[in-house]
Amino acid sequence: xxxxxxxxxxxxxxxxxxxxxxxxxxxxxxxxxxxxxxxxxxxxxxxxxxxxxxxxxxxxxxxxxxxxxxxxxxxxxxxxxxxxxxxxxxxxx
Numbered sequence: 001x002x003x004x005x006x007x008x009x010x011x012x013x014x015x016x017x018x019x020x021x022x023x024x025x026x027x028x029x030x031x032x033x034x035x036x037x038x039x040x041x042x043x044x045x046x047x048x049x050x051x052x053x054x055x056x057x058x059x060x061x062x063x064x065x066x067x068x069x070x071x072x073x074x075x076x077x078x079x080x081x082x083x084x085x086x087x088x089x090x091x092x093x
Contacts, residue, residue, distance in 0.1 A: 013082030020078055027074055029060070035070035 013019075020026045027035075036055055044052035051068065058064035063072045 011079060013078055014086075017082035017085040018078060019081040020074075026077075029071070029074070032070045032074040039068070039070060 015021060020028075036058060040052040040055040043049075043055070051066075054064055054066050055069050058066070058069050058071050060071075063069070063075060065072055067073070
């Protein structure tokens with residue numbers, strides 16, 4: 001089995017760049033965690049135990065980094081939007 005590497009580097013965006021604070025329908029951490037539980041159950045039911053277990057190890061302070069993880073996907077979207085906003089600010093200056 002090959003070692004899994006994260007698809008982005010998580011960090012907390014500056015408040016003015018944080019999509020979770022400014023986009024009304026951006027999912028909450030709790031919603032992402034609930035979806036993680038649902039997806040892990042579906043994966044386990046389908047026989048994909050390793051993928052389900054990988055999701056279940058995901059923690060805010062130690063993300064699993066799986067592309068199919070709802071929690072890491074949320075963190076990625078926050079990172080991506082913040083990075084794009086920072087880039088736009090830099091170009092405008």
